[in-house]
Amino acid sequence: MARYTASALVLGVHNWGDADKIVTLFTRERGLIRAAAFGARRPKSPLAAGLQMFNEIEAELTEGQRLDTVRTASLLHHPKKLSEDLAAMSYGSFVAELVREFLPEKQPEPAIYTLLGKVFAAFETRNARIVALMAAYQLMEHTGLQLSYERCAHCGKLLEGDAFFSEQAGGALCAEDRAADAVPYPAQLREFLARIFAYDWRPNASSTVTRDNLLAAEQMLIGYLLWLLGHPLKSLVFIHQLG
Numbered sequence: 001m002a003r004y005t006a007s008a009l010v011l012g013v014h015n016w017g018d019a020d021k022i023v024t025l026f027t028r029e030r031g032l033i034r035a036a037a038f039g040a041r042r043p044k045s046p047l048a049a050g051l052q053m054f055n056e057i058e059a060e061l062t063e064g065q066r067l068d069t070v071r072t073a074s075l076l077h078h079p080k081k082l083s084e085d086l087a088a089m090s091y092g093s094f095v096a097e098l099v100r101e102f103l104p105e106k107q108p109e110p111a112i113y114t115l116l117g118k119v120f121a122a123f124e125t126r127n128a129r130i131v132a133l134m135a136a137y138q139l140m141e142h143t144g145l146q147l148s149y150e151r152c153a154h155c156g157k158l159l160e161g162d163a164f165f166s167e168q169a170g171g172a173l174c175a176e177d178r179a180a181d182a183v184p185y186p187a188q189l190r191e192f193l194a195r196i197f198a199y200d201w202r203p204n205a206s207s208t209v210t211r212d213n214l215l216a217a218e219q220m221l222i223g224y225l226l227w228l229l230g231h232p233l234k235s236l237v238f239i240h241q242l243g
């Protein structure tokens with residue numbers, strides 16, 4: 001079977017059998033990959049240290065029919081806060097679940113690999129809830145499921161002032177094209193979302209957010225994800241329990 005090396009972010013780890021793990025990796029070279037890591041739960045396994053959630057690793061894998069197999073995993077970066085701080089861990093898990101849920105397997109997306117690296121770095125220093133919100137909006141733009149936020153989804157007109165919003169109709173709607181199920185979409189929220197999409201993750205970039213905008217953008221995102229999936233994401237249920 002073909003062997004390959006990849007830089008990867010660990011986005012999912014599940015126990016399997018007696019001593020093995022199934023991991024979900026986001027690789028720079030091949031996008032989302034699911035792989036078996038045999039013996040990875042044995043304390044002395046050379047795979048044990050690398051294959052922890054949110055780590056960045058350099059891995060050697062072999063291709064398989066259903067699952068690839070991790071042969072070696074050397075640690076490149078271990079994000080401290082994402083593995084120790086409950087809020088960072090929970091919101092980080094939400095970002096990882098979004099990628100696992102909405103990005104296709106085995107499709108190289110180097111831009112998303114770069115974005116995820118910046119997002120994980122931001123969790124180390126910034127408010128986890130805001131980092132997760134910005135990451136989620138930016139990631140969903142790459143899924144092919146994105147909605148229209150700046151223009152009317154029906155007539156394409158660039159929106160000015162307050163407007164309306166409906167996931168069903170593809171996103172934002174002008175007053176003339178307002179759908180029956182549309183909810184109000186205030187100009188203030190639209191301007192805030194435009195700032196989220198333009199956010200470049202530089203260490204000195206400002207991520208100040210008003211509470212009203214945060215809550216409105218979160219509510220819109222949660223409604224959208226629920227509409228796409230028909231059920232809430234597991235990580236969001238957990239975050240909700242945190243309060």
Ligand SMILES: [Zn+2]
Pocket residue numbers: 152153154155156157173174175176177
């Ligand atoms: Zn319109």
